Amino acid sequence: MPGGDQELGTYYVGVDVGTGSVRAALVDQRGTLLAFADQPINQWAPQFNHHEQSSEDIWAACCIVTKKVVQGIDLNQIRGLGFDATCSLVVLDKQFRPLPVNHEGDSHRNIIMWLDHRAVSQVHRINETKHSVLQYVGGVMSVEMQAPKLLWLKENLRETCWDKAGHFFDLPDFLSWKATGVTARSLCSLVCKWTYSAEKGWDDSFWKMVGLEDLVADNYSKIGNQVLPPGTSLGNGLTPEAAKDLGLPAGIAVAASLIDAHAGGLGVIGADVRGHGLACEGQPVTSRLAIICGTSSCHMGISKNPIFVPGVWGPYFSAMVPGFWLNEGGQSVTGKLIDHMVQGHAAFPELQAKATARCQSIYAYLNSHLDLIKKAQPVGFLTVDLHVWPDFHGNRSPLADLTLKGMVTGLKLSQDLDDLAILYLATVQAIAFGTRLIIEAMESAGHSISTLFLCGGLGKNPLFVQMHADITGGNGKNEQSWESCVS
Numbered sequence: 001m002p003g004g005d006q007e008l009g010t011y012y013v014g015v016d017v018g019t020g021s022v023r024a025a026l027v028d029q030r031g032t033l034l035a036f037a038d039q040p041i042n043q044w045a046p047q048f049n050h051h052e053q054s055s056e057d058i059w060a061a062c063c064i065v066t067k068k069v070v071q072g073i074d075l076n077q078i079r080g081l082g083f084d085a086t087c088s089l090v091v092l093d094k095q096f097r098p099l100p101v102n103h104e105g106d107s108h109r110n111i112i113m114w115l116d117h118r119a120v121s122q123v124h125r126i127n128e129t130k131h132s133v134l135q136y137v138g139g140v141m142s143v144e145m146q147a148p149k150l151l152w153l154k155e156n157l158r159e160t161c162w163d164k165a166g167h168f169f170d171l172p173d174f175l176s177w178k179a180t181g182v183t184a185r186s187l188c189s190l191v192c193k194w195t196y197s198a199e200k201g202w203d204d205s206f207w208k209m210v211g212l213e214d215l216v217a218d219n220y221s222k223i224g225n226q227v228l229p230p231g232t233s234l235g236n237g238l239t240p241e242a243a244k245d246l247g248l249p250a251g252i253a254v255a256a257s258l259i260d261a262h263a264g265g266l267g268v269i270g271a272d273v274r275g276h277g278l279a280c281e282g283q284p285v286t287s288r289l290a291i292i293c294g295t296s297s298c299h300m301g302i303s304k305n306p307i308f309v310p311g312v313w314g315p316y317f318s319a320m321v322p323g324f325w326l327n328e329g330g331q332s333v334t335g336k337l338i339d340h341m342v343q344g345h346a347a348f349p350e351l352q353a354k355a356t357a358r359c360q361s362i363y364a365y366l367n368s369h370l371d372l373i374k375k376a377q378p379v380g381f382l383t384v385d386l387h388v389w390p391d392f393h394g395n396r397s398p399l400a401d402l403t404l405k406g407m408v409t410g411l412k413l414s415q416d417l418d419d420l421a422i423l424y425l426a427t428v429q430a431i432a433f434g435t436r437l438i439i440e441a442m443e444s445a446g447h448s449i450s451t452l453f454l455c456g457g458l459g460k461n462p463l464f465v466q467m468h469a470d471i472t473g474g475n476g477k478n479e480q481s482w483e484s485c486v487s
């Protein structure tokens with residue numbers, strides 16, 4: 001519950017929609033966290049590489065967590081509300097009702113999630129055009145972006161979805177519309193996922209060349225023709241209907257939103273580091289790399305001038321920090337990969353039972369188990385003959401190859417808890433080596449990075465943070481996990 005100088009203060013509510021859950025935070029005017037709540041959200045995978053969610057389910061979760069964090073405070077002291085969310089594609093009809101994005105015709109499932117890889121053929125054809133907008137996504141468009149998904153809907157669900165669609169939103173923009181009734185899109189979403197240029201706007205020739213010329217109609221009304229910088233106050237603020245849903249006063253300011261990784265990046269990249277002995281102290285903010293590590297990891301580096309890094313998304317102007325260019329490296333599955341490896345192992349039930357008996361998370365238990373079995377050696381040496389290639393869901397950066405698959409070498413016949421712990425360690429190390437490859441690609445292209453700032457669910461894992469420090473060349477002092485970030 002909030003405390004301290006609450007009578008004097010004002011409050012702000014931030015809602016963060018990740019892949020697996022929705023989180024709300026109540027903060028005061030200094031940004032101090034006063035209350036926090038989270039709520040899981042549903043995902044459907046009706047077939048391989050298809051991942052769907054429901055905008056109604058997500059909105060309901062936003063309402064639950066928001067009501068929880070404002071319990072017991074004077075609602076009249078709340079000054080503003082902001083959303084961030086994954087860059088998933090929400091589809092609504094002309095009356096703003098959900099439309100199905102699946103062959104089953106289930107309109108409850110009206111979101112194609114960011115990690116959905118159904119549009120493989122579509123993204124190949126888009127990349128074959130070699131259109132100039134592709135220069136601003138690392139040279140190769142990802143199957144996780146919106147244009148290939150839109151083309152998939154047009155080619156596969158013409159009657160049930162495409163022809164009826166009135167509005168295609170990035171999830172962060174859907175949430176700000178739901179709260180305010182304003183259909184303006186955030187510059188963050190449109191630049192990073194939809195090929196919009198902060199300087200030149202939409203490029204008609206791209207949409208025409210890829211077979212989505214219908215979206216150019218009515219001045220791009222279906223995908224956004226009013227574009228605002230993140231943080232801009234929207235319309236007349238919170239509508240009475242949304243206010244009732246969320247348990248907040250009508251009319252409070254609602255900000256144009258951000259993609260979740262960008263909110264996390266913005267939250268940590270400008271941190272005050274004085275007194276921590278970090279290499280970036282007194283150096284420009286461009287020497288920092290924010291890594292937002294949840295289901296996926298996103299590597300956010302900024303620069304004064306555009307830097308073109310092959311296989312790394314961007315450069316995106318003003319999409320995260322106003323006035324700066326952003327490069328966004330990424331690994332499509334990191335937390336999800338660790339969970340997959342651990343939960344799929346034969347010794348997982350034993351791990352769960354032992355962790356529960358000690359009231360620990362499975363990861364805290366595994367970390368202490370590794371400490372136990374490493375004996376006098378550094379923990380990293382436990383994997384001298386076990387190696388993982390982490391691209392189980394393709395490689396987002398820097399290889400930009402969605403066809404890559406995962407690999408494990410050095411397997412033995414035993415399947416006990418020691419094996420599980422070592423496989424977990426090798427997976428974490430493989431992810432950290434992936435980060436190192438991304439940093440090397442960014443540095444070869446002109447970035448100069450001295451300090452990593454980690455946040456997100458994996459930031460709670462000291463082994464994950466330490467392996468990133470060791471493997472990217474730090475000494476464990478120059479990297480720090482900033483858990484205050486809500487992403």
Ligand SMILES: Nc1ncnc2c1ncn2[C@@H]1O[C@H](COP(=O)(O)OP(=O)(O)O)[C@@H](O)[C@H]1O
Nearest residue numbers: 018019020021294295335336363456457458461
């Ligand atoms: N206490 C913890 N210790 C270690 N890892 C954790 C812990 N809690 C969550 N994680 C990891 O973080 C990941 C989820 O991070 P989160 O930021 O919540 O994801 P998202 O924003 O994508 O929903 C999980 O996949 C899990 O691997």
Ligand SMILES: O=C(CO)[C@H](O)[C@H](O)COP(=O)(O)O
Nearest residue numbers: 018019086087261294295296
């Ligand atoms: O593509 C992304 C940002 O550009 C993110 O990977 C995506 O939004 C999922 O984020 P998270 O792993 O935090 O759920």
